[in-house]
Amino acid sequence: MQRKLDLRTGIPVWNAYRAPRVTTQRLARDVKCDVLVVGLGISGAMIAEALTAQGLSVIGVDRRGIMLGSTPATTALVQFEIDQPLSELGRQIGQADATLAWRRSRLAVTNLHGRIRELGIRCDMTTAPSLYLAGDTLDPAALRREAEARAGIGIRATYLTPMVLKETFGIERKGAILSQDNLALDPRKLTAGLLKKALERKARFYAPVEVIALAPESGGVGVETRGGPAIAARHVVLATGYELLDMVPSDTHSIISTYAIATKPQKGKLWPGAALIWEASDPYLYLRATADGRVICGGEDENFANEQSRDSLLADKARALSGKLKALFPRLDADAEFAWTGSFGTTTTGLPYIGELPGLPGIFAAQGYGGNGITYSQIASELIATAIAGKDDDDASLFAFDRTSMMRRLTDLAGKFVG
Numbered sequence: 001m002q003r004k005l006d007l008r009t010g011i012p013v014w015n016a017y018r019a020p021r022v023t024t025q026r027l028a029r030d031v032k033c034d035v036l037v038v039g040l041g042i043s044g045a046m047i048a049e050a051l052t053a054q055g056l057s058v059i060g061v062d063r064r065g066i067m068l069g070s071t072p073a074t075t076a077l078v079q080f081e082i083d084q085p086l087s088e089l090g091r092q093i094g095q096a097d098a099t100l101a102w103r104r105s106r107l108a109v110t111n112l113h114g115r116i117r118e119l120g121i122r123c124d125m126t127t128a129p130s131l132y133l134a135g136d137t138l139d140p141a142a143l144r145r146e147a148e149a150r151a152g153i154g155i156r157a158t159y160l161t162p163m164v165l166k167e168t169f170g171i172e173r174k175g176a177i178l179s180q181d182n183l184a185l186d187p188r189k190l191t192a193g194l195l196k197k198a199l200e201r202k203a204r205f206y207a208p209v210e211v212i213a214l215a216p217e218s219g220g221v222g223v224e225t226r227g228g229p230a231i232a233a234r235h236v237v238l239a240t241g242y243e244l245l246d247m248v249p250s251d252t253h254s255i256i257s258t259y260a261i262a263t264k265p266q267k268g269k270l271w272p273g274a275a276l277i278w279e280a281s282d283p284y285l286y287l288r289a290t291a292d293g294r295v296i297c298g299g300e301d302e303n304f305a306n307e308q309s310r311d312s313l314l315a316d317k318a319r320a321l322s323g324k325l326k327a328l329f330p331r332l333d334a335d336a337e338f339a340w341t342g343s344f345g346t347t348t349t350g351l352p353y354i355g356e357l358p359g360l361p362g363i364f365a366a367q368g369y370g371g372n373g374i375t376y377s378q379i380a381s382e383l384i385a386t387a388i389a390g391k392d393d394d395d396a397s398l399f400a401f402d403r404t405s406m407m408r409r410l411t412d413l414a415g416k417f418v419g
């Protein structure tokens, strides 16, 4: 059994650009491999590329087809700044773990940048600064403290006063944090590029194929597909996005709805540096530019997962986003040429769950992505490839399904010591 979703509606901006075609086969007979990757969106693509680079034989399957889940709906701001500010995450999981999570995200964006360049994937990638604007969740004083907290753990962050923000970026807000070296890219081109690399290394992709049951057995995992042949794998990685199989713990995971628009290309009218912009507000607004100068603007989240209600609001939400964009940058043509909506997963701490499923040896999952989905897909590909190679990653316990925070681990330890 599985939570199934109608993941998105409307026309995402990526339809304006052509991504390379990736071929899939029909699954006509029983097959075997070292690793089966279930789900061929950006997470499955990153994992398949990483595993084939280790010389493993990889099969990928998808119940829809390649890149037909949430991946084409992403606005693809690839940021190390994770949903929960460092100061807030510290309150939730303890300062030590929050520091590790923020540093790992910084590292992941740097690693992804290097990976794309090394593999020569053409995905319209640009490095961009980012601006985190003061809003109703972090006022200027809190934002200044957040900048200091980040600097204190070695992550560069510059607090901008309203005057500097206005002079440098033409934005009228009460303050902002300026960061450097985030990424903006075309997610379909990146996903296709990674999958093609895996194919060059003899990966096999089958679609449509739906995995309906998994059972650990001696030497690996037995995999049942709907109405089709069986797959035998030494390891299985579930990269099914927001659609979780029943065996994946989901009590800290919830689905909301989110909206986005994109304007026509207007390179000459963009703000300085085409910085990625997002607000410390609820509901928040965020924006970026594409390589040809369209402005993508998203937000207007709703706390429901009902797909009919989500879709019926699309026209109103697109108008609202367009209005907010115009208010921020009056010079821009803020009319929406593309408008779309999608389901969006969040966890209580904003951190994803990545690793082997408790009690199910050989079965790994990468789930629980919020606004930093792509950064977390990169982390998942690093952690899972390392675990399958039989090695340890120091940050594995931070993202593990059975994690407890460092604070709780210490409290438990102290309790045992005193007891």
Ligand SMILES: Cc1cc2nc3c(=O)[nH]c(=O)nc-3n(C[C@H](O)[C@H](O)[C@H](O)COP(=O)(O)OP(=O)(O)OC[C@H]3O[C@@H](n4cnc5c(N)ncnc54)[C@H](O)[C@@H]3O)c2cc1C
Pocket: 002, 007, 038, 039, 040, 041, 042, 043, 044, 061, 062, 063, 064, 065, 066, 067, 068, 069, 070, 071, 072, 073, 074, 075, 076, 077, 078, 079, 209, 210, 211, 212, 239, 240, 241, 242, 243, 258, 259, 260, 298, 340, 341, 342, 343, 344, 369, 370, 371, 372, 373, 374, 375
């Ligand atoms: C509007 C919007 C804006 C976003 N903006 C950003 C952003 O700016 N930055 C960012 O980092 N992230 C963003 N995200 C999040 C990002 O899109 C996701 O984190 C990412 O696309 C998840 O990729 P995935 O490969 O894990 O999932 P998916 O792309 O959904 O792929 C999972 C695949 O698994 C397949 N599958 C599911 N169950 C089975 C099964 N049983 N058998 C076989 N196949 C199965 C599905 O068909 C699907 O193709 C945004 C999301 C939305 C909706």
